[in-house]
Amino acid sequence: MQPALKLVTHNAVGLGVAAMVSSLLGCSSGCVIASSLLGVIAQNIIDAFSHEHRGRYTRRTKLLHSVEGVTALTVILGGLVAGSLGFRAVDTIGLLVALEASVLSHLLLDSLTPGGVYVLGRKVVLARIPYDNPEVNMILQLLGFLALTIAILARI
Numbered sequence: 001m002q003p004a005l006k007l008v009t010h011n012a013v014g015l016g017v018a019a020m021v022s023s024l025l026g027c028s029s030g031c032v033i034a035s036s037l038l039g040v041i042a043q044n045i046i047d048a049f050s051h052e053h054r055g056r057y058t059r060r061t062k063l064l065h066s067v068e069g070v071t072a073l074t075v076i077l078g079g080l081v082a083g084s085l086g087f088r089a090v091d092t093i094g095l096l097v098a099l100e101a102s103v104l105s106h107l108l109l110d111s112l113t114p115g116g117v118y119v120l121g122r123k124v125v126l127a128r129i130p131y132d133n134p135e136v137n138m139i140l141q142l143l144g145f146l147a148l149t150i151a152i153l154a155r156i
Contacts, residue, residue, distance in 0.1 A: 005109045005110065005112070005113060005131050005136075005137060005140065006131065006132065006137045007043065007044065007047055008137075008141065009109065009137045009140045009141050009144070010043040010046075010047065010105075010106050010109060011040050011043050011044070011144075012140070012141040012144030012145060013105050013106075013109060013140055013141070013143065013144035013147070014039040014040055014042060014043040014102040014103070014105055014106060014144070015036050015039050015040050015102075015144060015148060016039075016143070016144035016145060016146065016147030016148040016150075016151070017039060017098075017101050017102045017105045017144070017147050018035040018036050018038065018039025018040075018098045018099060018101065018102040019032060019035065019036040019039070019098075019147065019148050019151035019152075020147040020148065020150045020151040020154070021035070021094075021097060021098040021101045021102075022035035022036070022094050022095065022097075022098035022151070023150070023151040023152075023154040023155055024150075024151075024154055025093075025094040025097060025098070026090075026094070027090070027091050027094035027095065027098070028088075028091050029155070030085065030087075030091070031087060031091040031094050031095050032151065032155070034081055034082075034085060034087075034095060035094070035095050035098040035099060035102075036151075038077060038078065038081060038095070038099050038102070039098070039099060039102035041077070042070075042073060042074070042077060042099060042102060042103050042106070043102070043103075043106055045064070045073065045077075046064045046065070046070065046073070046103065046106050049063065049064055050063045050064035050065050050069070059115065060110065060115050060116075060117065062118045062121070065107065065110060065117045065118060066107075066117065066118035066119065066121075067104070067107065067117075067118070067119050067120070068118075068120070069118075070100075070103035070104065070106065070107060071100065071103075073103060074096060074099045074100045074103055075096070077099065078092075078095050078096045078099045078100075079092075079096070081095065082095050082096070109140060111124050111125060111126045111127075112126055112127040112129045112136075113125075113127075113128070113129055113130070113131045114128045114130075115131075
């Protein structure tokens with residue numbers, strides 16, 4: 001099976017989605033920055049801890065390539081960061097919603113590849129696009145930066 005889309009693509013989309021959602025929700029500047037950083041960190045956690053290698057093949061595991069797994073990651077990671085930064089309730093909720101949108105973007109992108117993702121224990125494959133397709137990765141990275149641009153414009 002194919003690994004995830006390129007990590008740089010996940011990072012661009014995760015950053016853009018987290019920044020856009022937290023900005024549009026009216027989060028404070030600190031919350032938008034924290035959401036954006038966590039959006040990227042979460043992408044890397046998902047890929048670092050949710051693949052198993054079998055010979056020359058890499059396979060996604062249900063641990064963090066499932067809606068259930070990434071939602072748990074959101075609650076734990078987002079809760080720890082919001083608590084440690086002393087966020088008000090509105091920013092805590094904004095951070096959690098933005099981070100959840102970011103990690104779900106990871107699953108959406110991976111569902112476009114043959115390896116798919118898991119929803120309630122069932123494998124979901126929406127397309128069979130190779131993970132290293134340069135055109136698709138470039139388009140998705142541009143969409144991530146478009147989301148980041150929307151976040152910036154929402155703050156002006």
